[in-house]
Amino acid sequence: MIIGIVCYPTFGGSGVLATELGKALAQKGHQIHFITYQQPVRLNGFIPNIFYHEVQVPTYPLFDYPPYETALASTMVDVIKNNNLQLLHVHYAIPHASAAYMAKKILELEGIHIPVITTLHGTDITLVGRDKTYAPVVAFSINQSDAITAVSRNLSDETFKTFKIEKPIEVIHNFVDVQRFTRKPIDAFKKVIAPNGERILLHVSNFRRIKRVQDVVRIFNEVRKHISAKLLFVGDGPERTTAEDLSRQLGICDDTIFVGKQEQMEDILAIADLFLLTSEYESFGLAALEAMASGVPVVSTNAGGLPEIMIDGKTGFMGNVGDVETMSRYALDILEDPERLEEFKRNAAEHAKTFDINRIIPLYEKLYDEVLSHVEV
Numbered sequence: 001m002i003i004g005i006v007c008y009p010t011f012g013g014s015g016v017l018a019t020e021l022g023k024a025l026a027q028k029g030h031q032i033h034f035i036t037y038q039q040p041v042r043l044n045g046f047i048p049n050i051f052y053h054e055v056q057v058p059t060y061p062l063f064d065y066p067p068y069e070t071a072l073a074s075t076m077v078d079v080i081k082n083n084n085l086q087l088l089h090v091h092y093a094i095p096h097a098s099a100a101y102m103a104k105k106i107l108e109l110e111g112i113h114i115p116v117i118t119t120l121h122g123t124d125i126t127l128v129g130r131d132k133t134y135a136p137v138v139a140f141s142i143n144q145s146d147a148i149t150a151v152s153r154n155l156s157d158e159t160f161k162t163f164k165i166e167k168p169i170e171v172i173h174n175f176v177d178v179q180r181f182t183r184k185p186i187d188a189f190k191k192v193i194a195p196n197g198e199r200i201l202l203h204v205s206n207f208r209r210i211k212r213v214q215d216v217v218r219i220f221n222e223v224r225k226h227i228s229a230k231l232l233f234v235g236d237g238p239e240r241t242t243a244e245d246l247s248r249q250l251g252i253c254d255d256t257i258f259v260g261k262q263e264q265m266e267d268i269l270a271i272a273d274l275f276l277l278t279s280e281y282e283s284f285g286l287a288a289l290e291a292m293a294s295g296v297p298v299v300s301t302n303a304g305g306l307p308e309i310m311i312d313g314k315t316g317f318m319g320n321v322g323d324v325e326t327m328s329r330y331a332l333d334i335l336e337d338p339e340r341l342e343e344f345k346r347n348a349a350e351h352a353k354t355f356d357i358n359r360i361i362p363l364y365e366k367l368y369d370e371v372l373s374h375v376e377v
Contacts, residue, residue, distance in 0.1 A: 001368055004076065006100065007091040009040040013286040014121035017151070017336040018078030018091040021039065023362045024177075026050045033079055036062055037068070041263060052081050067097040069102075076103035082116055084372060086372060089117045089364075090145075094134055097141035103113035104144075112186055113148040115351045115371045120169070122283030122304075123161050124152070126285065147371050155283040170367065173308070174284045175360035178353055180292035183270040190271040196229040199335050201294050202272040202296070204265065204287045205279075207237025209309040214239075215278035215324050217246045217256065217301070224252055224326035227335055233258045234268060269294035273341065274331055280321050281305050292316075293352035299330045 007018035013160065019042035022032040026049040034040060036053045055075045061160040076099065088103070090096035107114055118296060119139070125138075142159075144147055148169045150156040154339045156169045193201050197282035201220055203212040213233075220231040233243065234258065234339045239260065247256040264266060269275075274289035276298040282288075284305040292309070298316035300306050312318045334344050 001025075001091075001372070002033070002086045002247070003368070004033045004035055004079060004085045004088045004098045005091070006035045006072070006076070006088060007040065009036045009038045012153075013284065014092045014119075015040055015221055016042055016121075016286060017121070018089075020175070020177065021089075021364065022050060022355070023047060023360070024046055024357055025364075028361070029363075031083075033083055033085060035075055035079055037072075038190055041328050044263065051083070054354050055118075061368045062315075071097045072096070073099040074101040076100060077106050080107060080112065082109075083113060087115045087117065087368060089368075090121065091119045093118060093138050093142060094354070097145060097348060101141050101144045111373050113338070115375055116144075117146040117147045117149065117367065118142055119172075120148065120150045120159055120283075122155060122281075125155060125189065127161055138257065143167060146374070147367060149367070150335055151284045152308050154305040154308065158283075161359050172353055172363050172367070174286045174289060174358045175355050176286075176289050176293045176352060177347075178293050180357045181265050181266045181269060181290055181352075182349070185270040186267060189267065192234060193271060196228065196232045198255075199223075199232050199299040200232055200271055201274050201276055201289070201331070202232045203267070203276045203278075204235065204268075204291075205237070205245070205277075206235055207239040209239055210280045210316060211237075211239065212278045212280055212322070213243040214246050215322065215327070216276045217243050217250065217252075218324045219276060219278070219328045219331060220256065221250045221252055222324070222337065223331050224255060229255065229335070231256045232268070232272070233259070234260075234262050236260050238266070240339070265290060266294065269296055272296045274299060274335060275316075276327075276331070277301065277306070278321075278327065279303055279306075289355055292348035293355075295345040295349040297341070297348045299327050299334070301327075307353075311347070311351055314344070315351050316344065 005022045008015045019040040026032045033051045035053045057071045062107045097118045149172045203216045247253040273296045275296045282304040301321045302318040319326040
C-alpha cells in the first residue's frame with residue numbers, strides 16, 4: 001500500500017506513535033509518505049520506502065498568523081496526486097483531520113477518491129477539542145473520516161461523551177517495540193547519574209501542567225528520606241522551571257537531574273529502577289508503556305487510559321491524582337525490597353509484550369484493507 005501519514009513531528013505521544021507506525025509499515029514493504037512541517041524526531045536514519053514531504057507555510061503581511069491548515073491541505077493534494085497515495089492516515093484531530101477533509105474534497109473534483117483515517121490521541125479531544133473555538137470543526141472532521149481509531153477505550157468513551165460522533169470508533173492501543181527497549185544498562189552512564197549505587201527514579205514528559213510534575217518532585221522528596229536515590233527528569237516544557245524551583249526549596253536539587261529532551265530513551269530507561277507518572281489525565285500513557293518494556297515498574301495515577309496498560313500491584317501501583325503520600329509509599333514498597341523490585345521489573349517487561357508492535361501493526365493493516373475495499377473506483 002502507498003500510505004500518507006500526517007502528524008505532529010514532535011516528542012509528544014501522537015507524533016512518536018505515528019512515526020513508529022510508519023517505520024514499521026515501511027519495513028513490511030508498504031510505501032510511507034510523511035507530511036508535516038518538519039522531519040519527525042523519531043524519523044532518524046535512512047529507511048527504504050519512507051518519504052518525507054515538508055509543508056511550506058509562506059508568510060505574507062496580510063496574515064497575522066500563517067495559515068498552516070491551508071498549506072497542509074494543499075501539500076496533501078500535491079503529494080497524493082504525484083505519488084499515487086491510496087489513503088491518508090492522520091494523527092491528532094486538529095488540524096489534520098480538517099485539512100484532510102479539504103484535500104479530499106479538492107481531489108474528488110478531479111475524480112480522485114482518497115479515504116481518510118483519523119486516529120485520536122488525547123488532548124485533541126479532552127483539551128483542545130472541548131474549546132468552543134474548535135469544537136464544531138473537530139466534530140465535523142471526525143465524522144467525515146472514513147474510519148476513526150482511538151488509542152484507548154477511555155479516549156473512545158471520552159470522545160463519545162464530548163462530541164456527537166455518528167460513526168464507530170475502533171480502539172487500537174498504542175504499541176511499543178519491545179525488542180528495541182530490551183537493553184542492558186550502560187554502566188558508565190549509570191555511574192554518572194548514580195555514582196554510589198543510588199536507586200534511579202525517572203519521569204519523562206512534555207512538562208505541561210496536566211503532568212503535575214511537582215507531584216513527582218514531592219514523591220521523590222519522600223522516597224529520599226528513606227533510601228539513597230536520584231531523580232532523573234527527561235523532557236522540557238512550561239512546568240520545568242516550577243519543578244526545578246520546588247527541588248531547590250526542598251533541598252533536593254543536587255539529587256534531581258534535568259537532562260532536557262532526549263531521543264535515545266531506551267538507553268535512559270535501561271538504567272532506571274522506577275518510573276513516575278503523576279498526570280491528571282493520560283489518554284494512554286505511552287511513556288509508561290516504554291518504561292515497562294524496559295523492565296521498569298511504574299508508579300502512576302489511575303487516570304484516563306493508564307488502567308488499560310497497568311496491572312495494579314504487579315507491574316507497579318496506581319494512586320489517585322494528587323495523592324502524593326500514597327504514591328510515595330508505593331514507590332518505597334517497590335524500591336526498599338530488592339527481591340520485590342526484581343519481581344516487578346520482570347512483571348512489567350512481560351506485560352509490555354501484550355502491546356508489542358508486532359501485535360498491533362496487523363490491526364492497522366487490517367483496517368487499511370477494510371477502508372480501501374470501500375473506495376469508489
